[in-house]
Amino acid sequence: MMDERKKHFVVVHGACHGAWCWYKVAALLRAEGHKVSALDMAASGIHPKRAEEVGSMAEYNQPLTEFMAALPADEKVVLVGHSQGGINISLAMEAFPHNISVAVFVAAFMYGPHLSHRAIKQEDLSLAKLLVRGMPMWRDGNNGDDEEYALSEEKYGSVKRVYVVCGKDKSLKEEYQRWLIQMNPTHEVCVIPHADHMPMFSQPHQLSSCLQLISHKYHHSSSS
Structure with a gap:
């Protein structure tokens, strides 16, 4: 049985990046004895698919979906999404709420049952200069947003x-981050004052400490 003090962090990158961007934070968390699973979304990082082969958010999010589906029924992870990764983890929260002790949005797009994906959607910027890959783009369709991105209070809303x-x-x-929080209130807000959009590079120790404090607090509150 896994030591209750040690957590399993599942970290999801933003647009154009990959699992590689978490290497500093992952090393810090592992040094403290935690398990870290850093995933490449489809056509990202070293994932073999090409951007033009990804036709929907469901396909782009498939690596996370498959990972979560393979978890033991009684295992809870700390699910972390950066930037556009907030959309990925939101969909995972809806599909696998019982496997998540807490979801952490790091400068991330965060929509919810009462704040639509359309409302928070805006053009992404290419942020990294190294190892970036083109972001898969797909046509959502007239009704695609509402159905594919749907979140519920019963599932998504049950996750801290x-x-x-x-x-x-x-x-x-x-x-904008504060607006997201105002429109879709969270259980808690952590602030890293001097972090830029890539806190895993600019403030890795602060981010690692923040994630550990969050995981400790919400792991116990969700395991009753």
């Missing part, structure tokens, strides 16, 4: 949520 605000973010500016 924490938002990590990055104070120096020039891509998702702090005002």
